[in-house]
Amino acid sequence: MNDFVLIGKNLFRRKLRAALMLVSILIAFLIFGVLAGFERAFSAGEDVAAADRLVVVNKINFTQPLPIAYFNRVRSIEGVRQATHFNWFGGYYQDPKNFLIVMAVEPETYMQVYDDQVDIPADARAAFVRERTGALVGETMLKKWGWKVGDRVPIMSNIFTQKSGSRTWDFTIVGTFTGRKPNVDTNFMVFQYQYFNETQNLGKDLIGWMALNTTSPSANERVAKAVDQMFANSFYETSTDTEKAFNKAFAAQLGNIALIVALVVGAAFATILMIVGNTMVMAVRERTREIGVLKTLGFSGGRILRLVLGESVLLALLGGLPGIALAALFAAAMETSVGNFIPGFAVTPGIALTAVALMLGFGLATGLIPAVNAMRLKIATALGRG
Amino acid sequence: MRPFLLQVAAVTVINVKSIPQRFWLSLSTVVAIALVVVVLLSFLAMANGFQRTLASSGAEDVAIVLRGGSQAEINSTVSRAQVRLIEDGPGIARGSNGKPLVSAELYLIVDGLKRSSQTKANLPLRGIGQEGAAVRKGIRVVEGRMFSPGANEIVVGKALLREFQGFQIGQTVSFATSRWTVVGIFEAEGSVFESEIWADLPVVQSLFNRNNIFQTVRARLQSAADLETLKRFVDDDPRLKLDVKSEAAYFADQAAQTSDLIQKLGWPLAIAMALGALAGALNTMYSSVAARAVEIATLRAIGFGGFPAFVGTLVESLILAAFGGLIGAAATYLIFDGFSASTLGASFTQVVFSFALSPALIAQGVILALAVGLAGGLFPAIRAARMPIVAGLSST
Numbered sequence: 111m112n113d114f115v116l117i118g119k120n121l122f123r124r125k126l127r128a129a130l131m132l133v134s135i136l137i138a139f140l141i142f143g144v145l146a147g148f149e150r151a152f153s154a155g156e157d158v159a160a161a162d163r164l165v166v167v168n169k170i171n172f173t174q175p176l177p178i179a180y181f182n183r184v185r186s187i188e189g190v191r192q193a194t195h196f197n198w199f200g201g202y203y204q205d206p207k208n209f210l211i212v213m214a215v216e217p218e219t220y221m222q223v224y225d226d227q228v229d230i231p232a233d234a235r236a237a238f239v240r241e242r243t244g245a246l247v248g249e250t251m252l253k254k255w256g257w258k259v260g261d262r263v264p265i266m267s268n269i270f271t272q273k274s275g276s277r278t279w280d281f282t283i284v285g286t287f288t289g290r291k292p293n294v295d296t297n298f299m300v301f302q303y304q305y306f307n308e309t310q311n312l313g314k315d316l317i318g319w320m321a322l323n324t325t326s327p328s329a330n331e332r333v334a335k336a337v338d339q340m341f342a343n344s345f346y347e348t349s350t351d352t353e354k355a356f357n358k359a360f361a362a363q364l365g366n367i368a369l370i371v372a373l374v375v376g377a378a379f380a381t382i383l384m385i386v387g388n389t390m391v392m393a394v395r396e397r398t399r400e401i402g403v404l405k406t407l408g409f410s411g412g413r414i415l416r417l418v419l420g421e422s423v424l425l426a427l428l429g430g431l432p433g434i435a436l437a438a439l440f441a442a443a444m445e446t447s448v449g450n451f452i453p454g455f456a457v458t459p460g461i462a463l464t465a466v467a468l469m470l471g472f473g474l475a476t477g478l479i480p481a482v483n484a485m486r487l488k489i490a491t492a493l494g495r496g
Numbered sequence: 497m498r499p500f501l502l503q504v505a506a507v508t509v510i511n512v513k514s515i516p517q518r519f520w521l522s523l524s525t526v527v528a529i530a531l532v533v534v535v536l537l538s539f540l541a542m543a544n545g546f547q548r549t550l551a552s553s554g555a556e557d558v559a560i561v562l563r564g565g566s567q568a569e570i571n572s573t574v575s576r577a578q579v580r581l582i583e584d585g586p587g588i589a590r591g592s593n594g595k596p597l598v599s600a601e602l603y604l605i606v607d608g609l610k611r612s613s614q615t616k617a618n619l620p621l622r623g624i625g626q627e628g629a630a631v632r633k634g635i636r637v638v639e640g641r642m643f644s645p646g647a648n649e650i651v652v653g654k655a656l657l658r659e660f661q662g663f664q665i666g667q668t669v670s671f672a673t674s675r676w677t678v679v680g681i682f683e684a685e686g687s688v689f690e691s692e693i694w695a696d697l698p699v700v701q702s703l704f705n706r707n708n709i710f711q712t713v714r715a716r717l718q719s720a721a722d723l724e725t726l727k728r729f730v731d732d733d734p735r736l737k738l739d740v741k742s743e744a745a746y747f748a749d750q751a752a753q754t755s756d757l758i759q760k761l762g763w764p765l766a767i768a769m770a771l772g773a774l775a776g777a778l779n780t781m782y783s784s785v786a787a788r789a790v791e792i793a794t795l796r797a798i799g800f801g802g803f804p805a806f807v808g809t810l811v812e813s814l815i816l817a818a819f820g821g822l823i824g825a826a827a828t829y830l831i832f833d834g835f836s837a838s839t840l841g842a843s844f845t846q847v848v849f850s851f852a853l854s855p856a857l858i859a860q861g862v863i864l865a866l867a868v869g870l871a872g873g874l875f876p877a878i879r880a881a882r883m884p885i886v887a888g889l890s891s892t
Contacts, residue, residue: 131779134772134773170607345673365837377535381528381773384776385775
């Protein structure tokens, strides 16, 4: 009988108790996995941001417009490799509840600037530049609404109206695209700025914001300053930041999600730490006599320590691994239903590894006190007790 | 019957008195349940606080007029001609000067620096008409004064001042090239307006290059029933393709989404944690029954029934759970009640709100705790009641 068998036997000597501890550990790691996946989805914008990309917005706020003339002026700045511009459309499909991310873009430059994120097939690229009413729809969005390439879809805006008074724009889906990285969200669509600018009646020749690639990340600061200086003291002043900083600030507007997640996960872990820790102490105390016998048989204090720690670590792994697996399943199942709201909700290998590290730490923490007690136990006391 | 009740009482007392013998295990159950209740109640208090802020913002007798289909103020546009028509509409209350209590407004988003994260966040800058403050109820300038017409002056809500930097009285705030002076701080009965910056409408229009553009019209009605009158008037006029809602309905719609979402996160989390705590409670109670096996068997041997043993164990579990629930509720109250936070509301701007714990929410927390106690005590109690006397006595 090797030590591992002994550990297993000890752990499951009271099946019900072991099962209850496993359940509470499983739940704690399920909560950890789901919340960590959730938080990661929230900060995804920060992760996918390109190091050499800057975002230029109106200094008052990013919802305020900029004149289209800025686009060419920004492109001429030294250190700017590529620039493009966007307009937020406020789109929805059929019912205002079916909110869609729809943006008007300058086709060619958009595809160049975001080439690191979205993978657009060559024929779709050509069609998007050619077709005035064409739209590129991300794979996620296409699937979600059951659209096909070639479909003509009526999209409504809660901000703009057409000059005819209608609030509906008809777009032809000329192609679809996928993300180049797994955490790039493709639940959005883009269409031609020209079509937008000519048909809508709320201010002409205005753009929402610009995105540009610098020649290298080291040029970021210089370029950002140059852009903001170029438009300083004009009616439309700009504020230029890295895409990463911009996305981070945007996510922070919702609240301190990371803190909430940390508090809840902390509470869940504190709960099981106490329950399992106490139970381990009790379980080992019940075995005092046996430990005395093992020591009489020649088991060293160190080996006893390892046996007890092994038991608590095994317990943590047996409860924690299924917990994190369940979290992964849950995230996969939820992806379609919450994808619109929190894209990229998934339990990643990084989260799983953190969880395993936590399990080991947790196992050691709950086993430490009883293990040390057992190690120090004097044979005479042990056999005399009970 | 009486001896039976005495038996139940006696066993229950023995059970409760034996709790200190399993002090650490019992304490861990109490704390585990308390943590579950804290998590549940903090989410519910967050949802409730948000809801309360928006709910108190809307009056039944104030009508808000938006462009048809725009849903939120930020998306709406209303022309000057339309504003004029509304002003002459039926059912609108008049101020002491005889003018209709109507305020055409412009709602813009500007950047502010959030104190907690030191990041930029969206703040609403509202250009209000002369009657803007009078249309709403409970607006009170608590420090400084109201902006003067035609001046680059702003007044800020009390809640906004709390969460965002740089809006103290006398400070100059710049929105692009325009400079504004903060001249007053106002209260609005804890409503969402306290998260806003207000300025004189014509000044905002000209400094933001929005001449003759309005976004919404607010009108104080003679009574809540006049909403229908005004609605019919707007629907009948082909020049007015506008939506008329009561302000209360408008804000209730806006509140629903966010507070629903918070609750939908809070309950499943709390229930998952409660299952974890349940495992702890079961463990504690089974240990309790095991530790008292001899005692229970002895009582049975001298003629006590199984039922008192059942009740005793169940009551012990419920007492631990009730303690946990109350400690959790008290802790949530001390830590989170009144805690100020802000998030992005439906108008795409920050809404500052305070966590608000209410007796109804506390009751939900305590019920969850007792449910854990009940489930955690039930099976051990059945075991206690059914324990064969011989097995119990020989279990040393």
